[in-house]
Amino acid sequence: MPRSLFDLYAETYPFTLPALGYAPAAVEPAVDAATMSLHHDKHHAAYVTNLNAALKDHPDLHRISLGELLMGLRRWPAAVQTAIRNQGGGHANHALFWQLLAPGAPSASAPSGQLADWIVRDFGSVDACKAALKAAGVGQFGSGWAWLVKTATNHLVVKGLPNQDSPLLEGELPVLGLDVWEHAYYLKYQNRRADYLDALLGRINWDTAGAQLRR
């Protein structure tokens, strides 16, 4: 069983790579098996390894949860802030990302409940929200993520963030994240990032996204 997302943000040093929770081919054709395996087994694993290495000699941080490390970044020693931001962000972002993808046959999954209500309130429609996410992903220069976040005032906003910056750094809750690093799509899509985003947006596990609002 994959760990719950609550458990993920509550995780403390030493951090571990969560299981993908499904076969590498389970989200094909949107995400090919080779990309899924490399992405999880190599890229995500490296963020975990590097985060642990950075915190190894900071025992005072070993009782601090991943969520707290990211939300309170400026409180930690300057020597580890960059590692927490990049490697800790990479760990948190990817652990959420695997659960945001729907394995099995492509389905007509759609937002429901509070998430659906808030999307309509803040974007007008689910399609408009998806279009905003796609635009943020296409428009993100270089590496980064397109995010749907819950703000401190309980609104949903789409934004692009560079590299592995987590919305948690600014006190905003990640609801849905689309990885637009080239490592997420280049084997299959090469330069066609927009096509990758279209495919990905058709394979979202909206139950996972909706569950984020209940944190």
Ligand SMILES: [Fe+2]
């Ligand atoms: Fe990634």
